[in-house]
Amino acid sequence: QQTHLIISRLLVLPFRRLKFVSKIYYDKCDLKLVKDLRRKFGNDPVLVVGDWSAPNAKFQEPTRNKGLLRYLKKNGFSIYIINEYKTSTYCPACKYSEMESFKEITNPRPFQRERFPKVLCHGLLRCKNEACLANGKRRLFNRDTAAVLNFRFILTSLRDEGQRPLRFTRLTKRKNTEEGSSREKTRKIQ
Incomplete structure (x- = not known):
């Protein structure tokens, strides 16, 4: 009003x-x-946010990254940015098995439906490990939910062991060593 x-x-x-x-x-x-x-x-929450950023893409809604994080920081929130490398590819339940896309859906892009009528749904994942079963079926995860559960695993590993788990660490091709320290992988917004 x-x-x-x-x-x-x-x-x-x-x-x-x-x-x-x-x-x-x-x-x-x-x-x-x-x-x-x-x-x-x-009153004193700690927010953990992935470090992804995407330019404005065709047919996609723009996202608010830096401005929103600055606003939350200005309002007294503790915000940590975490590297999202491989967080949505490993199963959060069995910890070491990779996940796969499996569900085929009708192509959401109308102009490509003639050439590709069915496409894989990348938002729904299942664990490849046969031992990782729940109620006789493989565990199903939303891609974002799996990433957030793996964020939690990374943060507890940083707290307990002082380093990021090896499977979520980017290795350089030249020497097959870790790229940077674990402190660079999770940083606090100043």
């Missing part, structure tokens, strides 16, 4: 009014996110 009153009093060009309105609504959404996070996780 207050936003509507402020906007109606502005004597600016319509496109500037639209930009101003979108800024106000972004700020409201950010404030609501901060309040919801505080209500759900308490």
